[in-house]
Amino acid sequence: MAIKTIHEARFVLFDDDTRLAFITSFDGPWDAYMDDFFNSGPTLALFDLIFRHTEGYAGLPDLATEKAFVLGAQERAAAYARNYPGTVKEILKAQRVNAAFQKVLDHPDAAAALQHPALQPLLDEAGD
Template sequence: MAQKHETKDKPEGASAGPVQTGPDPRLEDESRLAEIRRKIEEVASDAPQLAKIALEAMVRRHNPELKGTSQTAGRAGRQSGNVSELTAFATLKPGGAERLRRIFNLTNGNFDGAQRVSTLHDMRFVFFDNDTKILFATTYDGDWDAYINDFATKIPELMDLLFQSVEGWPGIADPSVKDFIARHQIDAAGWFVANPQVTVVDVRRLQRMEKAVNEMMDEVAGTDLDNSGPKALKAFLDKMSQPEGVDY
């Protein structure tokens, strides 16, 4: 008589082994790496192997949240986060470079008045082609039109002082000045901003905050916090609530 074998039902929820519920992420990584290498070969096939390896590492670590220079600043220029760039080339009038050098030397290259433009990060002036041409480069917050308007309304005298040595400069108050600037401006092909969300106003506010915090800590150091703490905190809040200069 054949022996009857009993089969036991598996406990509910038991698994026979790991179940693959989707594509293997390792395959996705390999496919992405292959695609990166293919693109690197397209754009840098003649580069040394070490350069390709470095480029591969940079692309693999790239943060997709950073938009880089993919945005336009408006009429001209590129924008990364809140920060924009303007790069312009122009021909100088005879003697223009020497005249500007005298101005730069007189002021030690420090244009404090330009801080009235609260979006201005920096301005750079470079002479080339035997002092016949000038490169003007600046970094600022926001859009192109608003920035040029700030130049015209907040530091018009400084702008005309600096740019009257440029051939064809119409004057910052002239209605054609934006057309003039746009004609001489060239968008950056590549541009990197370490902190694209931080504006000039943010920097000044953070500097004021750091100073106020340090002063508050100095005031309460070695004292009875129950007595000195509220007074120091009030002084800190008062300082932070009052804008200074162009901190707005």
């Protein structure tokens, strides 16, 4: 997805395929997410392709129209839970740091440096 703040998003057909739900979880305030969504290029094009087949959808010529369309159909979740902390940005950074650390662990010249006691907590975590 072109929007870097989305944790997940899905489309769900229900009521004998007569209704469509777009469900998403994202980081930050709603207005900032809508701004990112409107400027997302491919993601907005996909949204437009899917929703052009729904009642009341007349396209998204501008940000105000996008926000009005979403607000007109939006429902609040009764409950929400997630199993991991962190924003999408933090999670992606942790993955990059882990990948870099794994390269260090695999490098033959790193063995001596990795013997330093200060690195033991990192090595313990890397073993999991």
